[in-house]
Amino acid sequence: MRRLLDLLRLYSTGMRIGLAEDLAYRGNFLIRFFVMFLSDLLFPLVTLLVYRSGAAFPGWSLEEVLLIQGIFMMAKGFANLFFFGLVWNIGQMVRDGLFDLMLIKPCSVIHLAAATSFSLDNSGSLLGGLGIFIYAVSRIPTPGPWEWAAFFLLFLLSLSVLFSFSLFMSGTLFKWVGNSRIYEIFNTITQFGLFPKTIFSRAFQNLLTYFIPIAMLAFFPAAVLKGDKPEGLFLSGGICLVFLFAARLFWYAMLKSYSSAGG
Amino acid sequence: MGKLVSRFFNGRLLTAVAAATYKEWAAYRSHILVSLFVGPVYFLVQYFIWSALFQNTTTLKGFTLDEMLVYYGVTTLINYCIMDFADWNLQMLIRTGRFVTFLLRPVSHRFFALSQKVGHRLLGFWLEFVPVYLIFFFVFRLPLVPANLFWSLLSLVLGFLMMFLVNYSIGITGFWLVRTDGLRSFFLIFRDVFAGVFVPLVFFPGWLQKVLFFLPFQYISYVPVRVFSGSYELGGITLAIPVIVAIQGVYVVLMGLVSEFLWRLGIKRFTGVGV
DSSP: OHHHHHHHHHHHHHHHHHHHHHHHTHHHHHHHHHHHHHHTTHHHHHHHHHHHTTOOOTTOOHHHHHHHHHHHHHHHHHHHHHTTHHHHHHHHHHHHTOHHHHHTSSSOHHHHHHHTTOOGGGHHHHHHHHHHHHHHHTTSOOOOHHHHHHHHHHHHHHHHHHHHHHHHHHHHTTTSTTOTTHHHHHHHHHGGGGSOGGGSOHHHHHIIIIISOGGGTTHHHHHHHTTOOOTTHHHHHHHHHHHHHHHHHHHHHHHHTOOOOOO | OHHHHHHHOOHHHHHHHHHHHHHHHHTTHHHHHTHHHHHHHHHHHHHHHHHHHGGGOSOBTTBOHHHHHHHHHHHHHHHHHHOOOHHHHHHHHHHHSTTHHHHTSSSOHHHHHHHHHHHHHHHHIIIIIHHHHHIIIIISOOOOOOSOHHHHHHHHHHHHHHHHHHHHHHHHGGGTOSOOHHHHHHHHHHHHHHTTSSSOGGGSOHHHHHHHHHSSGGGTTHHHHHHHHTOEEETTEEEOHHHHHHHHHHHHHHHHHHHHHHHHHHHTTOOOTTO
């Protein structure tokens, strides 16, 4: 219980500092907020343009695809707001040789890096996702309480997958010092999660469900919300937990190779 | 006339700065080699998306499936040739005050930055363009052969210059704003969407296509891609390849003038704070 309270204090302090930093450059903050909002609307915009041209993913209406993309944006927006910044934080500190300071602090390095990376401008992404999500949900058959319950559970698993990715990425940066393109790799891999799983080949569907659970980012939560029982759902839920466990192991293994070679 | 040319072009400077940048970035080969993963995987996603979308139709907005895949393949490759970060570099120099050192040098910073881009992209050509081209050609079996090599190369060079001039102009905003990350990100999204990087511009509503015809963004990527495939159409306007390349050239000159104008306005505001 005390550990939980300490964590909450750590995150609330991190949020206060992050907010103060954002407000020091208010103009830039507002533009960044707006940009995050706009940039994440990119894929829904492309989907809209394509559907307007008369094309469609077989078996998926525009609203159903937007539902997947809205959930994807919400999950990423939430992650960006609360913990994904740890990748940038750790990468930067390793590069500058400041990571040693993190290691001597009397709390979890992962949580400290996540808490101090809070930035409110990332909430633009969360809000954009929420807007798309509300629009899409209002245009599909109304989900019942069980669908909503399953959705919230799967959304938590979606966040766990993103947290696992942040551990894999930040762990990699202990060795691959200063490589900012790690985000590009992440964005490219997770692009598969923006579209219905059924458009991919069988081999890729298995890969996205049972090996790297990208289908859990948005496809599975969207499917249960619209009343489907997609194949591989339960097993994929278990895989998400294994993925998280593996990410944590990987991170600590990589931490051992940290050589403190910076400034 | 010679003086005017030498003010905007200096062969020795270009070679020296490009060579230095090439060597500097060659130290970060693994950074650039990430493209060997990102490019093909991005294309793979597009392959699945468009294959699904074309299941019930043979053409979409005048594109067949094969033409659409070539569009995305060529867009990816062209981006390796024209990509730059002149905007980030310039605003960083202004913000940190390091820009002062450039004011003391007897060279134009814009030409210096362009020379850096030449060196950086030469390295990108070997490490990104060539391997990804081979992957597209042999693994995905994309027929990546330009309809006309001369016009394709010329359009690519103009796209290279246009990308630089647009980015450099965005970087100049650093003279007015202390932090430009937000504005830069905004322009970069705007630029890529309207350059046709994410979806061919013919998918936009008709009225917007007509507006886009007059904006500089299509000349960065959309025009070079269409020139590569040998036909150009936007907003109901169909033009012969030499004509659109000539218009692209005019727009590059206009963008150069815009960038010069912004530069003259901005430089007066530079205070060197942060040195």
